[in-house]
Amino acid sequence: MKKVYSRIESITGNVITVKASDITYGELAEVNTRFGVSLAEVIRLDNEMVSLQVFAGGRGISNGDEVMFLGHPMLVSFSDALKGRIFTGSGEPRDKGPALHDNLIPIGGPSVNPVKRIIPREMIRTGIPMIDVFNTLVKSQKLPIFSVSGEPYNQLLARIAMQAEVDLIVLGGMGLKYDDYLFFKDALEEGGALQKTVMFVHTAADPVVECLMVPDISLAVAEKFALKGLNVLVLLTDMTNFADALKEIAITQEQVPSNRGYPGDLYSQLASRYEKAVDFSDSGSITTLAVTTMPGDDVTHPVPDNTGYITEGQFYLKGGRIEPFGSLSRLKQQVNGKTRADHRSIMDGMIKLFAAYRDTLEKKSMGFQMSTWDKKLLKYGELFEREMMDLSVNIPLEKALDKGWEILANCFEPQETGLQSKLIEQFWPQKA
Amino acid sequence: MTTTKGSVTGVNGNMVTVRVDGTVSMNEVAFIVLGDKRLKAEVIRVRGDLVQTQVFEMTKGIKVGTPAEFSGEMLAVELGPGLLGKIFDGLQNPLPEVAEKTGFFLEPGVYLDALPKDTTWSWTPVAKIGDQVERADTLGTVPEGAFVHQVMVPFGLLGSYTVKSIKPSGMYTIREEVAVLEDADGASYPLTMMFEWPVKRAIDCYAERLRPVEPMVTKNRIIDTFFPVAKGGTYCIPGPFGAGKTVLQQVTSRNADVDIVIIAACGERAGEVVETLKEFPELIDPRTGKSLMERTIIVCNTSSMPVAAREASVYTAVTMAEYYRQMGLDVLLLADSTSRWAQAMREMSGRLEEIPGEEAFPAYLESVIAGFYERAGIVRLKDGNKGSVTIGGTVSPAGGNFEEPVTQATLKVVGAFHGLSRERSDARKYPAIHPLDSWSKYQGIMDPAWVGWAHWYLERGSEVGQMMKVVGEEGTSLDDYVIYLKSEFLDATYLQQNSFDPVDASVSPERQEFVFGRAVRVLGTSFDFKDKEAARGWFNRLRQMSLDINGIEWGCDAFTEADEGFLSFMAERATGLDQKAALILESLE
Numbered sequence A: 001m002k003k004v005y006s007r008i009e010s011i012t013g014n015v016i017t018v019k020a021s022d023i024t025y026g027e028l029a030e031v032n033t034r035f036g037v038s039l040a041e042v043i044r045l046d047n048e049m050v051s052l053q054v055f056a057g058g059r060g061i062s063n064g065d066e067v068m069f070l071g072h073p074m075l076v077s078f079s080d081a082l083k084g085r086i087f088t089g090s091g092e093p094r095d096k097g098p099a100l101h102d103n104l105i106p107i108g109g110p111s112v113n114p115v116k117r118i119i120p121r122e123m124i125r126t127g128i129p130m131i132d133v134f135n136t137l138v139k140s141q142k143l144p145i146f147s148v149s150g151e152p153y154n155q156l157l158a159r160i161a162m163q164a165e166v167d168l169i170v171l172g173g174m175g176l177k178y179d180d181y182l183f184f185k186d187a188l189e190e191g192g193a194l195q196k197t198v199m200f201v202h203t204a205a206d207p208v209v210e211c212l213m214v215p216d217i218s219l220a221v222a223e224k225f226a227l228k229g230l231n232v233l234v235l236l237t238d239m240t241n242f243a244d245a246l247k248e249i250a251i252t253q254e255q256v257p258s259n260r261g262y263p264g265d266l267y268s269q270l271a272s273r274y275e276k277a278v279d280f281s282d283s284g285s286i287t288t289l290a291v292t293t294m295p296g297d298d299v300t301h302p303v304p305d306n307t308g309y310i311t312e313g314q315f316y317l318k319g320g321r322i323e324p325f326g327s328l329s330r331l332k333q334q335v336n337g338k339t340r341a342d343h344r345s346i347m348d349g350m351i352k353l354f355a356a357y358r359d360t361l362e363k364k365s366m367g368f369q370m371s372t373w374d375k376k377l378l379k380y381g382e383l384f385e386r387e388m389m390d391l392s393v394n395i396p397l398e399k400a401l402d403k404g405w406e407i408l409a410n411c412f413e414p415q416e417t418g419l420q421s422k423l424i425e426q427f428w429p430q431k432a
Numbered sequence B: 001m002t003t004t005k006g007s008v009t010g011v012n013g014n015m016v017t018v019r020v021d022g023t024v025s026m027n028e029v030a031f032i033v034l035g036d037k038r039l040k041a042e043v044i045r046v047r048g049d050l051v052q053t054q055v056f057e058m059t060k061g062i063k064v065g066t067p068a069e070f071s072g073e074m075l076a077v078e079l080g081p082g083l084l085g086k087i088f089d090g091l092q093n094p095l096p097e098v099a100e101k102t103g104f105f106l107e108p109g110v111y112l113d114a115l116p117k118d119t120t121w122s123w124t125p126v127a128k129i130g131d132q133v134e135r136a137d138t139l140g141t142v143p144e145g146a147f148v149h150q151v152m153v154p155f156g157l158l159g160s161y162t163v164k165s166i167k168p169s170g171m172y173t174i175r176e177e178v179a180v181l182e183d184a185d186g187a188s189y190p191l192t193m194m195f196e197w198p199v200k201r202a203i204d205c206y207a208e209r210l211r212p213v214e215p216m217v218t219k220n221r222i223i224d225t226f227f228p229v230a231k232g233g234t235y236c237i238p239g240p241f242g243a244g245k246t247v248l249q250q251v252t253s254r255n256a257d258v259d260i261v262i263i264a265a266c267g268e269r270a271g272e273v274v275e276t277l278k279e280f281p282e283l284i285d286p287r288t289g290k291s292l293m294e295r296t297i298i299v300c301n302t303s304s305m306p307v308a309a310r311e312a313s314v315y316t317a318v319t320m321a322e323y324y325r326q327m328g329l330d331v332l333l334l335a336d337s338t339s340r341w342a343q344a345m346r347e348m349s350g351r352l353e354e355i356p357g358e359e360a361f362p363a364y365l366e367s368v369i370a371g372f373y374e375r376a377g378i379v380r381l382k383d384g385n386k387g388s389v390t391i392g393g394t395v396s397p398a399g400g401n402f403e404e405p406v407t408q409a410t411l412k413v414v415g416a417f418h419g420l421s422r423e424r425s426d427a428r429k430y431p432a433i434h435p436l437d438s439w440s441k442y443q444g445i446m447d448p449a450w451v452g453w454a455h456w457y458l459e460r461g462s463e464v465g466q467m468m469k470v471v472g473e474e475g476t477s478l479d480d481y482v483i484y485l486k487s488e489f490l491d492a493t494y495l496q497q498n499s500f501d502p503v504d505a506s507v508s509p510e511r512q513e514f515v516f517g518r519a520v521r522v523l524g525t526s527f528d529f530k531d532k533e534a535a536r537g538w539f540n541r542l543r544q545m546s547l548d549i550n551g552i553e554w555g556c557d558a559f560t561e562a563d564e565g566f567l568s569f570m571a572e573r574a575t576g577l578d579q580k581a582a583l584i585l586e587s588l589e
């Protein structure tokens, strides 16, 4: 039996309170406003006072509006019919397809028992040398792209998604600009990947509370598919919008902020989503790539900062390129020893030389003399930026390693590279 | 004991308010009864008949009116043989057994016995009938892995007792009675090999606390030589994300020269625990010849597990550490990260609507942190033996800025500070412990005067390096430049250590002394160089030789040969030896 109440006691921001009995924490309700019906979730119980967060926001709600409790928490329909479909943050169709109602599953479920996890072991190939060679992406990894707004992070995300050999892509859009939403749709369609994609999209024009549901709903669906044996790639863009939605709600609820307005549980909130990335030993997996825009290019901003403490590294996108410094794949050592004998050495060696190049650039800008060595470094740095860092480069790992040797041979004598003689013998290109 | 009952009147996140019909005590365990599930909770505030509890599970599904039961017991852990090698969550649930029951996911409301109840242990009685005993006195022993596990009079039995009966040698489970005690009034106390102890109360059954003076060797050069930790001491490792806190604790958990290591994975990545979990059973502990896992306990309440249990997890860990200390063992507790524990307190404090302090942390943050680290210590037990608990905690400061409440509160109470710097980790200088910012109040494996002498080169070298950024190499004198090169040499070959190299990863104190001697020789020698270019080239080669030596097994022929090569290479350019250096070398040899 559904309970209906026709009096709202208070409306503050997106939160309404209703006097009601026998209501469950986390339960959903429908609020019938003059703009239509919106879902709402119970976020606090205090004797007979029930506080609900209204998905469509508090604007325009009247204290005479009707509230009907549904007797169940937020659920999402799970079946193969999801593939190729696009939904809103509350699971309503955003495309022209039918609403889905069967096989409803809860969202925001319990976490994986740590002892059931396995050590990550499989590389995900992206064709991007800055990733494949220098910060290898690994199946079941959770990794954000840190960048300022305006960088082509969504393009990068889409490209990795198309290139990665996964069974299913779940795209969770939060505060997505409509253009970006269309961009993803077109890109996936062109790449022929739309049929293996499920999208839950909250656009910048949609109510803020719906933004909060996107990661949970996306991950709940991803988890079910992974348990059915699929390797799922979850794309979350932009998690800073998610964090800002949390902030907005915390503030309207008069919670004491901890840092620049963000609530004290920001870390736990982000972690419970990112930690869903997993490799189920005898089944599928979830790999999560997210976007975290950094206000003011500031890594110490609470959102990138908390994210960095949670995720297994980050790709730092700057000036249209993945920066080798500031980028990290914490799982790379699990896989890059098994690819090719020269992989680790090329990775370390080229980065050390690139660091030396950056020092030389600094010296140069201060007007200090350039030695022969400095000049070699300058040449090397330019080549490295053009042939390795540029995002238009799209080659498999092995080609990228060969390219690395080519660049080195173009700029240095073998012993200047600091690479092991054994590798040099094997890989140093013969002058034609 | 009365069993108080109640019913829920409010839910706010994981804080649940209950109206009760009887007495309750602070930190008592309550259960919210949700159908056939019982969700564990802890009383954190009592106001009249309204009691606020923090629930150790997700609270979805609770209603106003949901029944609650109070246990009358404080949040406690089981103590007895069988803890070693186990993997627990923050409430001492054994996670592998939970996995057998619930599969991939941690279902709420599943609580299993921490100690295996059916394992039999080979019991040898120690106490005799008629003996007078007190709490923590040994009743008997059982072998547990490489240790003699002492079965003690429960720590909660105050006063003195007579041993009425005691089981003869034999195989018993921890359920079986092994002794009966009787108090002065004739009441009898049947005992098994296990008992419980509330986690938030320090175990204090020792004769006296001693000053931590003996070094706890980590086999990490920069720590043992420059910023040592003492057995029974405390230290912290603050650092921004990715600076190497977790890797540093992982290598310490492998190599530390202690009997038992307890790892508290507190609110960080689950994946990091998996590595330890899978690797430790395969690795051999050189002290015992058994697997490393057999000296290790893992308490694992990672970031997506319930936050209230995260708050409890560090106490669960330290209580088990204190328990093994009572047996005269040296225990090391590594907590990663104490900031997540502090944040768990902050979340709860916010829900209790307490007046917040800085960055919304509760006003009692400092005293709680101090109270936790105070549970470390080296003690003399009543039987004259010594035991110790050493605590090392990582701190994850917001924005990597050490001027924040958790780092500051921790720095006030610990004995050593290993500050990791972003600058060093970016430059891949691992471990990224900053040699100029870090400090230790403990005595390490070497004479502090020698260490201070070597440290001067780091300070002076850094000054020269700073100057050089402004005036260039051109504007730096050859003498200063050589000091700079010497400090870089010490940094690259002594402070930095390759955790992934099988030899370099752990360096014995003898080897550290030997290599330190070589470093002192380099620092104290004056050399003859034509110009800076020549000096740099020469030091590059010296550094390479030294790094090669770091990778060679200690004491083998190849080592001696490489060392001789190193010395003769040095001799080619040496023109004299500093007096102080000569004195240090004399005492070292």
Ligand SMILES: Nc1ncnc2c1ncn2[C@@H]1O[C@H](COP(=O)(O)OP(=O)(O)O)[C@@H](O)[C@H]1O
Residues within 6 Å of the ligand: A309, A329, A330, A331, B239, B240, B241, B242, B243, B244, B245, B246, B247, B248, B430, B431, B497, B498, B499, B500
């Ligand atoms: N001692 C070390 N030697 C080599 N690499 C290291 C070392 N310490 C850290 N790293 C690198 O830095 C990464 C992050 O280290 P981690 O200990 O996880 O950082 P934190 O816990 O401070 O966030 C590791 O994945 C590894 O690649």
Ligand SMILES: [Mg+2]
Residues within 6 Å of the ligand: B245, B246, B247, B268, B336
């Ligand atoms: Mg860490």
